[in-house]
Amino acid sequence: MDDAGKTTLKQNKRRRLVLFPVPLQGHINPMIQLAQILQVRGFDVSIIHTKYNSPNLSRYPQFIVHIIPDGLSETEVSTSDLTLFLKRLNTNCAGPFYDCLADLLSRDTDNPPIAIITDSIWDFTQAAANSFNLPRIVLRATSVCSFLVFAALPLLQEKGYLDNLDSKREELVVELPPLKVKDIPVFESSENTYQLIQQIVEETKKASGIIFNTFQELEEPELFKLQETYRVPTFSIGPFHKSFPARSSSLFTQDRSSISWLDAQAPKSVLYVSFGSLATMDQRQMNEVAWGLADSMQPFLWVVRPGLVRGSEWLEMLPNEFLAATRDRGYIVKWAPQQEVLSHPAIGGFWTHGGWNSILESIGEGVAMICSPMFGDQMVNSRYVSDVWRVGMKLEKGLERGEIESGIKKLMMGREAD
Template sequence: MEDNPSKPISQHTKAQRVILFPLPFQGHMNPMLQLANILHSRSFTISILYHQYNSPDPSKYPHFSFHLIPGGLSEDQADKDDPLHLVRLLNTDCIRPTRDCLGKLLSTHDDTACIIMDAMMYSSQAVAEDLGIPRITLRTSSVCSFLAMATLPVLRDKGYFSMIDYRREDPVLELPPLKVKDIQAIRIENLNDTLKIVSNMLEGTKTASGLIFNTFQDLEEPNLANLYEQIRTPTFLLGPFHRFFSAASSSLLAQDRSCISWLDTQKPNSVLYVSFGSLAAMDENNVREVAWGLSNSMQPFLLVVRPGLVQGSEWLEFLPNEFLEVTGKRGCIVKWAPQQEVLSHPAVGGFWTHSGWNSVLESICEGVPMICSSFLGDQMVNSRYINDVWRLGIKLECGFERDEIESAIRKIMLDREGQDIREKLVCLKKKMDLSSKTDGFFGPIAKRFI
């Protein structure tokens, strides 16, 4: 990555408008809107393209102009239980209305410098080339998970997705530190379709004018040489975005702030915060194991139970009555929480997470050790790196078993292991602060493209 220039970004520029297009999932929309806020704070005019499905609330961003894509993805079209199906729709059926909307916007704004699109919108590269506008991609995951995705076709050809000739605990020699079980957990029902989407995403990234990661060098430096070998696209590590602008305003779910008042009554570093993100799905048996693991640990907890976490449930009816009786005031349960504020609260001493990248970065920035589960996509890679490489948390290797859950909670919250992780996080945070102090933080990308 290039050195930051000393003068502010606006002094490098002539064109002052940037058009951004987020993927309509919370984990993708949050960092894109944070990036938009950062660019706006550095004197850029911001336009946001969006679909009707999972649309952002323009009233929360009066300083942006919003442009609905007519004929784009609607609530009726969306299959909320199949994110990959939505990605396919966005890159096939929705690409013509996207092109028409973008073309109209460009025709009325000749000050546009570039478009920034989610990397999963791979078909937009052809649209950008047709319209003669530079396209920069935003990859909302970690560098290590990006490299893992790039290697999936090789692993498929070598048989890692079948049990033949491999034990689940065996290492993946082509992709350390991953294990066979991590790779097999990434498997989607239709593997070939998944790999086709991955291949298209990689090709769209390689042909883009630039690539942005929401990460920072001190965390992922060992992977950067490998990244630069595979991707010749100019690459910029500009995160974590949320340190500049919170994700609270872009949340697609209503936040229950009563949990903050409850945290105010708890002792410092005593509460385990538990949230499995906006897309995870669990069965009732796993949720019961989660409940009894929390109960048996005897630690205070703040538990997020999103409606739909268990398919067909309204909210808490699948939790054992005995669990609610035993834990009593020791636990607080909400449908959704203001996560960044929760993690920064002095009462929170640990975070049991689904290992989504936004959650991982927020936990690192607030110095909170993690317990890692994983459900889909990049989460398997993130959790393995957290446990084996970065040593910033504990991965639950057995899935959801109450004894392992109880043990992990006690290690993180009470034992020396948790304290060692906190000390490591303090050192990492200091390095991260130094990397983003200069006024020219966004200078490299502005100097090259804008």
Template structure:
């Protein structure tokens, strides 16, 4: 089959956010290993470093974002702008790439970049979609019209704990919304994503059948297109080098000195932000837990602060080496380290999946969109973590860390997490669900 793919090129277009770039480039690596040639189309905003991927071609297009637009904290406004401003430059880029002698098999674009559907259609180029989140959260997005109609998305504060019978086990507070200056913009973005995904030539998931079987069954009923759950992507190859922030490797040598299953790893991803008060409660909760901790505090995590200047005087000295703080960590390597006993996470899909793959229980602190859905599944479906709810308070943090790290409840979570880790390993082996799905995807692309 590899000989057939050698003359075929696949175009990839990732959404320019860290949590979306990583899985797209991982998928590109997977398909390149099957013999396809790869071209990455990317915006100038948050562009990946081509030197990390010398085996790929890179095509940069203008995103037309002003400095103010590119630095906005309103993620939904940013994504909506990208869907408008990238259309013409993408069309010009596609015209140039398709005029060459090398045949292009298809485009694989991020689901959020829904404008690519119409452009690809104008060239009669098959467009497959990569949805970088989980299947369960996508079903919640697809249900937005019903949720709007039934009033779940408005006046949420009055009914946060109420169950949503259309999407068990979600509560109103678990629905994947995000604060934006114009909520209608969010609904339009989701509508475009869902509609153009349904109209695509196929849908690829960074997930695996054994993890989200009921959600996949529901999806296949509602989306009559080929569906390929081929994840977890990062397990096909060693950790990728697509991070937009340099890794601090000192955390690995620090972990090497810690006892097995003793460390709480804390990281809230590349976008989430917390207040100064929340930061201090987390700091004291970690200190009072008496457990060693590795804490990723990226610049910009604390609103109004550059980095860790808000820490109380003498805090790090008081810990006497029990805490290690870095700006960014090689997360896959950290989670695979035997010293790590729990992961305090924002529950982005990549982080959730990476934790599952290493059998590490989670302390969940979701911030927005699909993170709330992921956290609910971690705690109430897979039962491999607990969720911090109703605000951050140091005593509560200390109690919840003890529940996961020391008590019987935490040991049971660890057992279930290890069981899921075994399922990950099986799904990737010859004849496993993801392995078979990947073979089907390769055959399908060759037939496009």
């Protein structure tokens, strides 16, 4: 082949990107969806993934997947301390990621990676990108509004908002309207968590670009503020799920009997209830949720993930009286095909924990929400759902059966509880 032919062949080659998701359901989904979007747009995609929650490779024949060791013990994997888990992941995966990236660059000399796209939680990846002279683009798996709050945590701490939180929960945060003090993300291991968040924010600012799974019409003021403050190229190319569903990247077996059950229900009659893949609650909270559902008298499809109640196997924590009272109008599964559920004609509302993927999926299907945030960005997302975007309501008292009953009746029937 002459030089002209070689040049033409080189120009026709698809450019390669390396993507690196955090191995948690709410982070894997958007990264895999982004990979599919980029692949359709003409890129070759390699995915580096931890051994923990490693994907079923048969689901992704279009990608080259490299599994790296994460060094996590069974005890470390099962910890309920998310901050400690993420810190260990960052510590353990820095070396294997560097080695894997070096190997990719040395082996694939004809089509080497031109950039890496990593979840923002991987705080070591900017240093790795710099060492190989590669651009690093960050995928934020949260909303822009919540990122701005995370970035403002040092300021909020300095101004005393995080001191004596219980005494001023209903006060407005002047610097971040429409948030109230109770909407500020707080964490059990607060000092370590705030340090980790600050590290993540600082490393995100150094990136060559930030991709958000959002869209301009939803978060335009927040996107403007972000670009004005940090001057990092920002790309709002969501919602990803409208391009590709998350079904292939689910870590849980989806119970499709939920769709068959919905097929037998009246249009817009069913409340879908799911608190995501990580949230947990205690026995008292579970009882409040159950009896709030029962007292509302509304049909419901409820995802009760094993372990939703700490230490539980599945439904043994639910009162027998509740199960008997709701047998004819409630359906409980371990996991559901959420996007398909939300698009079903029988769904009239969604009671959610306020995770970002869930909110986007609900907005995308025009389903109004009740939000019961549990931790992290969910607090901010839920306030925006109720007060800014006005696509649902937030349960202000937490998990309390009277407010639950009233909220469900208002959402589903447009009236307060009797």
